[in-house]
Amino acid sequence: GNSVTQMEGPVTLSEEAFLTINCTYTATGYPSLFWYVQYPGEGLQLLLKATKADDKGSNKGFEATYRKETTSFHLEKGSVQVSDSAVYFCALISGATNKLIFGTGTLLAVQP
Amino acid sequence: DTAVSQTPKYLVTQMGNDKSIKCEQNLGHDTMYWYKQDSKKFLKIMFSYNNKELIINETVPNRFSPKSPDKAHLNLHINSLELGDSAVYFCASSQVGGSSGANVLTFGAGSRLTVL
Numbered sequence: 001g002n003s004v005t006q007m008e009g010p011v012t013l014s015e016e017a018f019l020t021i022n023c024t025y026t027a028t029g030y031p032s033l034f035w036y037v038q039y040p041g042e043g044l045q046l047l048l049k050a051t052k053a054d055d056k057g058s059n060k061g062f063e064a065t066y067r068k069e070t071t072s073f074h075l076e077k078g079s080v081q082v083s084d085s086a087v088y089f090c091a092l093i094s095g096a097t098n099k100l101i102f103g104t105g106t107l108l109a110v111q112p
Numbered sequence: 113d114t115a116v117s118q119t120p121k122y123l124v125t126q127m128g129n130d131k132s133i134k135c136e137q138n139l140g141h142d143t144m145y146w147y148k149q150d151s152k153k154f155l156k157i158m159f160s161y162n163n164k165e166l167i168i169n170e171t172v173p174n175r176f177s178p179k180s181p182d183k184a185h186l187n188l189h190i191n192s193l194e195l196g197d198s199a200v201y202f203c204a205s206s207q208v209g210g211s212s213g214a215n216v217l218t219f220g221a222g223s224r225l226t227v228l
Contacts, residue, residue, distance in 0.1 A: 036219075042221055043221040044204075045219070045224050046216055046217075046218075049209075049216065074137055076181055087153055088172070093215050098155065098167070098206075098208055098215050099157055099160070102154075104152070105154070
């Protein structure tokens with residue numbers, strides 16, 4: 001079945017550090033890939049997405065590239081801020097199921 | 113102007129009770145969902161409705177019954193609540209086949225259910 005695996009957290013960084021959160025997936029066909037973010041006490045918000053191989057999604061300084069050869073969609077940001085502290089979820093939708101499947105989430109804590 | 117709104121935001125109740133969580137979206141989307149987030153933040157889909165028809169029904173106990181009176185509303189009713197039902201329940205909506213080319217879900221703020 002379809003699944004998403006992302007790195008365990010928590011990830012603790014100092015402000016302005018470089019961020020990478022790894023995400024790999026297993027899916028039949030050609031899934032669409034997403035990163036959602038959940039700030040404390042809030043619902044999930046779409047951060048970025050990519051719908052086909054080699055697409056790069058980007059938003060708010062975050063980027064992720066759809067790599068079909070490595071079945072990966074790693075999230076990166078060059079310089080994190082305290083306000084980026086949140087839980088980040090990698091997710092996919094594959095085929096005609098319209099079922100958004102999430103990874104386990106990675107808690108990011110950015111310290112001043 | 114909330115796009116997906118859920119009520120109540122917090123719900124504390126005793127084991128064995130029956131409770132409902134309501135969800136409404138004003139985005140004109142044709143598909144709505146319920147997700148459950150456990151204490152470890154893991155998110156799992158429970159149900160999905162497309163134009164009031166059930167299209168996804170995961171292995172959820174039949175104590176959980178979704179109801180969609182119209183495509184803008186999807187309510188979740190839970191009978192005979194158990195301790196393990198304590199979680200945050202998220203409603204979401206999407207427009208399948210939207211112009212973005214991907215099925216992007218918009219989530220509500222969540223309803224935290226605590227069963228004592």
